[in-house]
Amino acid sequence: MAHEMYKRFNEERRRRFAEENGIDVPPLETLLHTRSALERKQSSEIVDLAPGLQLEMGSLSLGTDGSYVNFYDLARTSSERVTVELFSTDTPLLLKRIIQNDPSVVAVTNGGFFLLADQMAVEQHGNHNLQLEIRNGMISSLPVADRPFLYSVEGGVAVAEVTAAGEVVIGGSRYTWRGSQSEATNGEAVLYTSASGVVKHEKSDKAGSMRVMKPVTTPVKNGVIDMVIAQNSEGDLYVKATRPGGGSSVYQELGVLQVLAPSTVTPGDAITLSSIQGIDISGVTSGFCIGPNVAHFLHTSDHPINHDSSLGDNVPFGTNRIARNVIYMDGRGTLHTRLFDGLPRSALCAGISPHEVATHMAELGVSWAYFLDGGQSAKIVTREISADDGSRKIKSYGNYHYVRWPTLPQHPHLWVPDGGRKVPSGLVFKARRP
Secondary structure (H helix, E strand, O other): OHHHHHHHHHHHHHHHHHHHHOOOOOOHHHHOOOOHHHOOOOOOEEEEEEOOEEEEEEEEEOOOOOOEEEEEEEEEOOOOOEEEEEEEEEEEEOHHHHHHHOOOEEEEEEOOOEOOOOEOOOOEOOOOEOOOEEEOOEEEEOOOOOEEEEEEEOOEEEEEEEEEEEEEEEOOEEEEEEEOOOOOOOOOEEEEOHHHOEEEEEEEOOOEEEEEEEOOEOOOOOOEEEEEEEEOOOOOEEEEEEEEOOOOEOOEOOEEEEEEOOOOOOOOOEEEEEEEEOEOHHHOOOEEEOOOEHHHHHOOOOOHHHHOHHHOOOOOOOOOOEOEEEEEEOOOOOEEEEEEOOOOOOOOOOOEOHHHHHHHHHHHOOOEEEEOOOHHHOOEEEEEEOOOOOOEEEEEEOOOOOEEOOOOOOOOOEEOOOOOOOEEEEEEEEEOOO
């Protein structure tokens, strides 16, 4: 019964996709192994989504072998007509839900990197976002690595290069601290979170492979004490539990702060993160960490994020071509996001490498550019005016090949070209009311 229902669902998706895009997609059983039907260059086009917001699409040649990449570029041409907001949630969601639930939203795209695992550690507290995150003016995730931080300002966004280090006050005593993966060397306390963890790919009969969180604990040392950091309903941080000598799971609550020879600490003591190097968080209402500065890859193919074990076995910014998403400011001060699409295992349009992105951005003459999360998380969803009847229709761009794996043995795969992967953060473009 369920199998037949899902089969009809897939067939309906095939029919609608063919009607809207002129592409005859093969049955799902074939699509799982070859995506050649989706190998098509995007024609050049500019769509006015709303006064002050444009979507440009096209393709770029990547070499003499015929390889190319399709791109989709959102440009906020007027800050007076369109605002840019950030969203983040504990539970990943489909980007199209944001547009469906808010008529003022014209476009949305994915944001920062997040904990992606098919099998979670039992201690995981529920927030999938990694590194520093601020939501509704309150810290909802703590940083352990040095990363760019995208945050809201009046009507738009800004980026700060943040070092995971600073000062923290615990029960009235002040300490210096640093993140477990930070390049900072000084710190009486070391912070460990889920981003200090390890995600490994393991074979799976259900999905071919699955991402599994491995147990990771703080170092066992004499003279230290672990403090589990929790958050109350008002957003205040406090010591939930202590463990002398270390050895605590890093996946607990918001994280674990390991302090050398601390003053007396009691569960319930208040924790105040009084400073983070690189940004004053006192006035920040929302923000999350994003990927590296694109210009970094003009002259090198390595970056510390490539050694982040919480992101899995696959190197996120190596020399390979995958789908990638970028936020940038052009030379005229216009804010953009540009999604470079990719088809896994395609010889023609697998995506784009970090070096190729950096070269392209340099040719555009951008003021700055940073990577957002890429791969199969990269997606743009828009609300567009139909040329047929003038109605507003929701459309998506990027990762049309996306297939959702079965959750139960009797269920088949689901092809979800419009929905894609659920994500816990992103950028929202809203039309201002006249």
